[in-house]
Amino acid sequence: MTTWSAPVMLGQRSVSRRQSRRMSRRFEAVGVGIAPERIRAIAMGRPATEDELVDVSFALTVTELLNEKRRSRRGRARRRCTHSLMVIAGIVVAINMLLCMGLVLFILTQHTSPY
Numbered sequence: 001m002t003t004w005s006a007p008v009m010l011g012q013r014s015v016s017r018r019q020s021r022r023m024s025r026r027f028e029a030v031g032v033g034i035a036p037e038r039i040r041a042i043a044m045g046r047p048a049t050e051d052e053l054v055d056v057s058f059a060l061t062v063t064e065l066l067n068e069k070r071r072s073r074r075g076r077a078r079r080r081c082t083h084s085l086m087v088i089a090g091i092v093v094a095i096n097m098l099l100c101m102g103l104v105l106f107i108l109t110q111h112t113s114p115y
Contacts, residue, residue: 032059
């Protein structure tokens with residue numbers, strides 16, 4: 001995986017039809033409209049205008065930023081969930097200990113004689 005500042009250019013790898021359709025949809029989501037056929041043509045090394053290359057580079061960078069943002073949000077949610085589960089487990093253990101201590105004190109008071 002590359003960093004968001006150095007995205008993989010399309011000419012550096014081959015792109016299947018499915019991948020080109022997916023890339024086209026992702027590019028549309030960030031405001032760059034390139035047809036899947038044109039993405040495949042650029043990936044195969046056919047000549048492209050400077051504007052198309054800038055658009056592709058921009059779209060790749062922005063989609064990588066969005067993916068990184070999504071991954072960080074998912075990581076925070078996972079940590080928050082883990083923290084909540086640990087707090088709940090601690091509360092359950094504390095309540096259990098209090099109930100057990102109360103039961104032990106109740107049993108001890110039953111065995112003592114009133115005299």
